[in-house]
Amino acid sequence: MQKQISMMVGPTAIPERVLSAMNRPAISHRSKEYDQVQKNVTDNLKKLFGTQNDVLVVTTSGTGAMEACLTNCFSPGDKVVVPVSGKFSAQYAEICKLFGLEVIEVPFEWGTTVDVEQVMAVVDADTKGVFLTHNESSTGVFNDAEAFGAALRDTETLLVLDSVSGVGGLELKFDEWGIDVAFTASQKCLMAPPGLSFITLSDKAWKKVDEAQFTTYYFDFKEYRDYNKQDETPATPAVYTLFAVEEALEMIMEEGVENVYKRHQENTQILRQGLKELGFDLFVKDEKFASPTLTSVYLPNQAKRYAAELAKRNVIINTGINKLANDIIRIGVMGYVSKNDVYALLKTLEEIRFDELPYQQAQVG
Numbered sequence: 001m002q003k004q005i006s007m008m009v010g011p012t013a014i015p016e017r018v019l020s021a022m023n024r025p026a027i028s029h030r031s032k033e034y035d036q037v038q039k040n041v042t043d044n045l046k047k048l049f050g051t052q053n054d055v056l057v058v059t060t061s062g063t064g065a066m067e068a069c070l071t072n073c074f075s076p077g078d079k080v081v082v083p084v085s086g087k088f089s090a091q092y093a094e095i096c097k098l099f100g101l102e103v104i105e106v107p108f109e110w111g112t113t114v115d116v117e118q119v120m121a122v123v124d125a126d127t128k129g130v131f132l133t134h135n136e137s138s139t140g141v142f143n144d145a146e147a148f149g150a151a152l153r154d155t156e157t158l159l160v161l162d163s164v165s166g167v168g169g170l171e172l173k174f175d176e177w178g179i180d181v182a183f184t185a186s187q188k189c190l191m192a193p194p195g196l197s198f199i200t201l202s203d204k205a206w207k208k209v210d211e212a213q214f215t216t217y218y219f220d221f222k223e224y225r226d227y228n229k230q231d232e233t234p235a236t237p238a239v240y241t242l243f244a245v246e247e248a249l250e251m252i253m254e255e256g257v258e259n260v261y262k263r264h265q266e267n268t269q270i271l272r273q274g275l276k277e278l279g280f281d282l283f284v285k286d287e288k289f290a291s292p293t294l295t296s297v298y299l300p301n302q303a304k305r306y307a308a309e310l311a312k313r314n315v316i317i318n319t320g321i322n323k324l325a326n327d328i329i330r331i332g333v334m335g336y337v338s339k340n341d342v343y344a345l346l347k348t349l350e351e352i353r354f355d356e357l358p359y360q361q362a363q364v365g
């Protein structure tokens, strides 16, 4: 029997300590005990977001946060710009269209980073928002949020950042970089079960919340802001997921935020280097913008086969999504992944590769 190695891109592996933190009696979400948990979570999340602003706790997956940020900060007919370079940025463009915004998509080849100048070329005084994916989990690239922040700093345009697979593994300096709205979710780098999203807004964004014309009851950020003053939420939150996030953040703080980022970078370097040495084709060529939280390997028409072979050996990764479903595998070093896990994955891939040579030759012949 072989110990399971989870290197998924979300939901990610949950440490024993985090699992244990959920093994406790139920508490009221209107109690001092609960308030302390939410306060611990939001205090620590502020450090990961790099903000002094409130962090809202919203019971929904990352997709729910995407929609909530749109309906709270924008109005029907608003012109927005969405650079599209993968599944998640494409999804944001789709949500914007569904809500009747005027969407200008700026397409980039999947697997490349988005170019700030090309995007800014279509941004004008009427542009109400730019929606940027911090870390495109469908391809394995991160985008330069800081450069977008700088480009939009003295404008009325809001910079909305989807950092669902970034926060906790990829550096974010919300206040310093001039981001206006950012969100993440519990099940990626935060090493917890799914169920919660965390959202922060700049003063500039809060002003837009007052003007926005969409109607939303459950996702009304103003309600969340009011309840947040007493470290509570308007409706019943996913309390057990919050217990988990509290413990996971404690682990992150014990390791040290900088060390956590460094571990993600080092694991990614070892992984990319090892894959190259084994002769695998990295999907993202640009070292500078290769995501520190996941790595994609280009395996045309073979991705599902590789994922299945790895799974047989108890190594769990993901295949691609949408048009890349059977062409890439995606390997996460998000959250609870050690160097040993990376070496074990590489070793297993080497075995599979070796096993497969006759098959490949058969295909060619």
Ligand SMILES: *Cc1c(COP(=O)(O)O)cnc(C)c1O
Pocket (backbone or CB within 6 Å): 010, 061, 062, 063, 064, 088, 133, 135, 136, 137, 162, 163, 164, 165, 185, 194
């Ligand atoms: C996972 C992910 C989402 C969607 O989050 P869900 O929790 O699955 O709804 C959105 N954006 C990015 C970049 C993601 O990685």
